[in-house]
Amino acid sequence: MTRATLTRGQIVDAALEIIADVGVEKLSMRQLSASLGASLGATYRHVPTKEALLALCGRELFDRSYRPRADDEDPLQWIRDEIINLYELIREHPGMAGYVIGHANLVTPELTAAVQESLVTAGLTPESAETARSVLAFYTSGVLLSNWSVVLSANGLPDSKAMLAAGVDFILRGGEPVAASQGRAKRIVKRRQK
Amino acid sequence: MTRATLTRGQIVDAALEIIADVGVEKLSMRQLSASLGASLGATYRHVPTKEALLALCGRELFDRSYRPRADDEDPLQWIRDEIINLYELIREHPGMAGYVIGHANLVTPELTAAVQESLVTAGLTPESAETARSVLAFYTSGVLLSNWSVVLSANGLPDSKAMLAAGVDFILRGGEPVAASQGRAKRIVKRRQK
DNA sequence: ACCTGAACACCGTTCAAGT
DNA sequence: ACCTGAACACCGTTCAAGT
Numbered sequence: 421m422t423r424a425t426l427t428r429g430q431i432v433d434a435a436l437e438i439i440a441d442v443g444v445e446k447l448s449m450r451q452l453s454a455s456l457g458a459s460l461g462a463t464y465r466h467v468p469t470k471e472a473l474l475a476l477c478g479r480e481l482f483d484r485s486y487r488p489r490a491d492d493e494d495p496l497q498w499i500r501d502e503i504i505n506l507y508e509l510i511r512e513h514p515g516m517a518g519y520v521i522g523h524a525n526l527v528t529p530e531l532t533a534a535v536q537e538s539l540v541t542a543g544l545t546p547e548s549a550e551t552a553r554s555v556l557a558f559y560t561s562g563v564l565l566s567n568w569s570v571v572l573s574a575n576g577l578p579d580s581k582a583m584l585a586a587g588v589d590f591i592l593r594g595g596e597p598v599a600a601s602q603g604r605a606k607r608i609v610k611r612r613q614k
Numbered sequence: 615m616t617r618a619t620l621t622r623g624q625i626v627d628a629a630l631e632i633i634a635d636v637g638v639e640k641l642s643m644r645q646l647s648a649s650l651g652a653s654l655g656a657t658y659r660h661v662p663t664k665e666a667l668l669a670l671c672g673r674e675l676f677d678r679s680y681r682p683r684a685d686d687e688d689p690l691q692w693i694r695d696e697i698i699n700l701y702e703l704i705r706e707h708p709g710m711a712g713y714v715i716g717h718a719n720l721v722t723p724e725l726t727a728a729v730q731e732s733l734v735t736a737g738l739t740p741e742s743a744e745t746a747r748s749v750l751a752f753y754t755s756g757v758l759l760s761n762w763s764v765v766l767s768a769n770g771l772p773d774s775k776a777m778l779a780a781g782v783d784f785i786l787r788g789g790e791p792v793a794a795s796q797g798r799a800k801r802i803v804k805r806r807q808k
Numbered sequence: 809a810c811c812t813g814a815a816c817a818c819c820g821t822t823c824a825a826g827t
Numbered sequence: 828a829c830c831t832g833a834a835c836a837c838c839g840t841t842c843a844a845g846t
Contacts, residue, residue, distance in 0.1 A: 425829080426829085426830090448818085448819070448820085449819085449820065449821085450818095450819080450820090458830080458831095459830065459831050459832065460820090460821085460831085460832075461821095461822085461823080461829095461830065461831060461832070462829075462830050462831075464820090464821070464822080465828095465829065465830075469820080469821080470820065470821090518712060518759070521756075521759060521760055522759075522760070548784075551780055551781065551784045552784065554777070554781060555753055555781045555784050555785060557756065557760075558752075558753045558754075558755075558756030558757045558760065558781065559749055559752045559753045559756055560752075560756065561752075561755070561756030561759060561760055562715075562751065562752030562753055562754065562755030562756035562757075562759070563752045563756075565712070565715060565716075565755060565756070565759050566715055566716070566751075566752065566755055583748070586745060587745065587748060587749045587752065590742075590745045590746065590749050590785075591749060591784075591785065619810080620810085620811090642837085642838070642839085643838085643839060643840085644837095644838080644839090652811080652812095653811065653812050653813065654812085654813075654839090654840085655810095655811065655812060655813070655840095655841080655842080656810075656811050656812075658839090658840070658841080659809095659810070659811075663839080663840085664839065664840090809846100810845105810846085811844105811845080811846080812842105812843105812844085812845075812846100813842100813843100813844095813845105814841105814842095814843095814844100815840105815841085815842090815843100816839105816840085816841080816842105817838100817839095817840090817841105818837105818838075818839085818840100819836100819837075819838060819839095820835105820836095820837085820838095821834105821835085821836090821837100822833105822834085822835080822836105823831105823832100823833095823834090823835105824831105824832100824833095824834100825830105825831085825832095825833100826829105826830080826831070826832105827828100827829085827830080827831100
């Protein structure tokens with residue numbers, strides 16, 4: 421039987437769904453193809469390799485979690501929300517952290533510029549902002565990749581997001597909270613149009 | 615043919631050697647067994663699973679890089695040196711970062727205590743020290759896992775260690791260098807006794 | 809006890825052959 | 828053009844059988 425045209429986007433979305441269900445580790449190209457109602461060869465026509473597909477999935481998660489800063493939005497709060505947004509989205513896709521972070525080209529020039537500008541707007545010198553940017557990026561990467569929630573629950577700590585935010589605050593202003601917590605960060609996840 | 619008794623330690627060492635050569639990705643239990651002159655089944659008698667073996671390798675790297683702080687040693691400089699030590703050792707074993715970091719139990723209570731004490735000795739309040747500790751841990755994890763050197767060389771930056779140290783300094787004291795650079799960090803790698 | 813090596817149940821990837 | 832599905836060259840893991 422022949423199939424309606426298969427697309428890269430469909431493959432990425434289907435892969436992310438399986439990953440959300442069972443984790444990256446248990447994703448196979450065969451299962452993925454089956455879930456799309458396609459053959460193994462068909463999938464490979466649109467995606468060169470499994471590794472490449474996972475990189476695409478990583479970028480997709482990154483894109484879904486990114487939200488530009490509104491003009492009237494507190495710059496540090498925006499950074500904090502962005503990090504927490506990405507953190508939650510990745511936690512829903514076990515094992516994806518490495519693919520979101522692994523290849524540096526995921527951090528787009530736009531994002532770099534937006535963070536840099538936010539930090540300067542918040543009062544840091546351009547040089548401090550550059551260092552803070554890289555520290556924030558690596559701190560966030562570390563949090564995403566470590567089995568953070570395990571550590572936390574082992575210590576009986578209540579809220580991983582609060583601790584994540586505390587780390588960001590520490591980096592940004594030496595421990596003073598960025599803002600009185602205005603409820604939790606708005607969670608915005610863009611989904612591909614069907 | 616029969617073999618002189620195989621040990622877990624030999625297996626871990628042989629695995630790390632292969633990893634240093636070709637990276638984790640290309641390590642197979644068959645190749646590993648062959649390099650030990652043993653059979654596949656023999657290896658599996660001493661190690662329950664490949665994943666478990668890699669966790670052991672991660673811990674071994676961690677142990678090799680750890681060096682307790684001398685009484686007369688500057689505490690912040692010690693932290694900095696420890697991080698750089700681990701960073702270099704991991705870079706020599708491509709793909710191992712995830713296994714060094716992945717499971718939180720690698721960060722032993724001893725290390726946690728040593729870092730905490732060093733930070734307090736350096737003048738931080740116990741509460742700040744706790745936050746700084748977790749920020750440092752995640753920052754370091756992020757650096758280890760990201761393909762940092764790629765980013766750096768792309769930007770034409772000269773010395774990845776200098777940048778790593780700058781990040782640590784930023785966390786520890788807001789950008790002021792921890793110490794006038796006294797040459798590079800002493801590199802101490804313990805190797806298992808043969 | 810410890811080891812061997814064949815066997816099992818999978819992988820990712822390719823490619824002739826179909827429509 | 829796009830898809831099928833068999834085939835290839837591997838995996839990690841197990842386990843009867845040997846010593």
